[in-house]
Amino acid sequence: MHDERLANLLGAMALAIHDVMLPAVVDSSGVGVSASAALVVLGAHPGLSVSELGRRLGLSQPAAARMVDSLQEQGLVTRRKGTGRVVHVGSTRRGREATRRLLAARSAQLVDVLGSLTARQKQQLEPLLGTLLTALYRQIGDAERVCRLCHRSCCVQDALCPVGQAERSLAGG
Incomplete structure (x- = not known):
């Protein structure tokens, strides 16, 4: 493709x-x-x-x-x-x-x-979405703007938010 x-x-x-x-x-x-x-x-x-x-x-x-x-x-x-x-x-x-x-x-x-999607496809999709969101955060430069309609508690349940992680990484944290 x-x-x-x-x-x-x-x-x-x-x-x-x-x-x-x-x-x-x-x-x-x-x-x-x-x-x-x-x-x-x-x-x-x-x-x-x-x-x-x-x-x-x-x-x-x-x-x-x-x-x-x-x-x-x-x-x-x-x-x-x-x-x-x-x-x-x-x-x-x-x-x-x-x-x-x-x-x-x-x-x-x-x-x-x-x-x-099957359970396996969902499992494969999650890290891909994280990668894309990280790239979009770097382009937009504002985690609050990227996540303005996010259900925050869902995103951090048993995982790190990819946008928040990208923001911390860029800030050197």
Whole structure:
């Protein structure tokens, strides 16, 4: 199999996974993709500033502020004044429930996709995905951005997260 065909298959798979995963995430959370990712990031790192949350999602500060406004209007996050102009964001109980639902919906879709593989194929796929994620982390350069919709507890259960490991390796740790 030549690289161009393999790359084409990978691209088609990435788009198809996107097409089945993201609608389930959005439907279960009741908010858009970026807002869903914000809830996941805040679940892992409560109290981030609006600017830092935006940076981790790849949003400008004004776009992040508008998204936080919307999440706050829906009762999913709260704001807390920090020092200076810094505003910290945290999830409400409703926000944490939405996060739990969206991660479960995401997982269900992805487990369904993997259901077409044998146990041996799944075992072979895991290290390959780790290698690809490490390469993507090196290209993107931001673990939080790569993992913005990750179910973090699943990734580190009985294993090291390949993205986190790549970040530590690059930092010399």
